[in-house]
Amino acid sequence: MTVQPGARVPTGGETDGTDEVADLFRALGRQVKVARERAGLSQKELGDRIGYAEETISSVERARRTPQPELLLAVDRLLDCGGLLASAAEDVERAKTRRRVRHPEWFRDYARLEAEATEVCFYSTLTMPGLLQTKRYAQTIFMARRPFLDEETIEHRVAARLDRQQILTRWPPPMVTAVVEESVLLREIGGRAVQREQLRHLLELGALRNVEIQVLPLKCQGHAGMEGPFILLTPQGRPQVGYGEFQSVNRLITDPEEVRMLAARYGSVRGQALDPAASSALIEKLLGD
Structure with missing residues (x-):
């Protein structure tokens, strides 16, 4: 079958914990609201007393914003919550860390499969594969998204x-x-300096025993990958699957015949690309230039 955007793929019952994080923030928001109303304060009055805007208090109570530990401590002291909110500060810090590695919902099925993969194959035509990107390169890509991301x-x-x-x-x-x-x-995504940093990073990754990077030269007049980029991955103990993105459309492909065709295309493209040694030499030449 072909899994459409938003569909779930069984992955052995794994969870990324993001639902638990959202539940925690909702619970804390309710506790802040109860403590505020018990004290007879409006959201603006509470915000004025602890140094936060009314909108911030409202967003925390409705779980639309992360309840920062400093805010919880201030509310706990002002409204005499007996340490109830203060004790949650460490939980919030841990939850913030989990949210920082949160994938958008449409990408989570692929991310879970990739995390347990024994083999991952990329064919890239516009940007570096995500697994090979530097931090500044990735930042530039996300900052360039339209509509804008906050x-x-x-x-x-x-x-x-x-x-x-x-x-x-x-x-x-x-x-x-x-x-x-x-x-x-x-x-030159991100500018010359970011591009050069990315090229050096590719050389470092290419030196790993388990990573092979090949460049498809511009002089190649025709190849099997001209329909666009794609990914093939083989999860532990499971059949190979494919993945593709085009604008806002993403597809996790599990139909055996479609996966077979992608694998055939990938083999053909690899055969037309420079071998890893020649590819590294070209990257070094680009750095020299």
């Missing part, structure tokens, strides 16, 4: 992308291969 969302997305990269150095590591079009190497 600063907190960008921070979360970048953290989540970097967190995924831990699979490159875990043990046992997955086999990771990537075919990247030469135009991706030439595009």
Whole structure:
């Protein structure tokens, strides 16, 4: 079958814990509201007394904003909550960390499968694969999104992308291969300095035993990947699946025939690309230039 956006794929009962985080923030918001109303204060009056805007108090009570530990401590002291809110400060810090590595809902099925993959294959035509990106390169990509993402969302997305990269150095590591079009190497995403940092990072990753990076040269007149980028991955003990994104459409592909065709295309593209050694030499040349 082909799984459409938002559909769930069984992954052994794993959870990323984001539902628990949301529940915690809702519970704390209700506790702040109860304590405020018990004291006979409006949201504005409470905010004025502890140094926060009325909108901030409202957003915390409705769980639309993370209840910062400093705010909880201030409310606890002012409204004599007996340490109830203050004791939750450490829980909030842990929850904030979990939110920083939170993936958007439409990407979570793929992320779970990638985390347990024994092999991941990328064909990239516009940007570097997420597993191979530097922090500044990833930040530039998310900042360029339209419609705009807010600063907190960008921070979360970048953290989540970097967190995924831990699979490159875990043990046992997955086999990771990537075919990247030469135009991706030439595009100065984030500016010259960010591009050069990204190229050096590719050379470092290419030196890992489990990572092979190949460049598809611009002079290649025709190839099997001209319909666009895609990913193939093989989860532990499960059949290979495919994944593709186009604008706001994303697809996790599990239909055996579709996956077989993607695998055939990937094999053909790899055969037309420079081998890993020649690809590294080209990246070094670009750095030299």
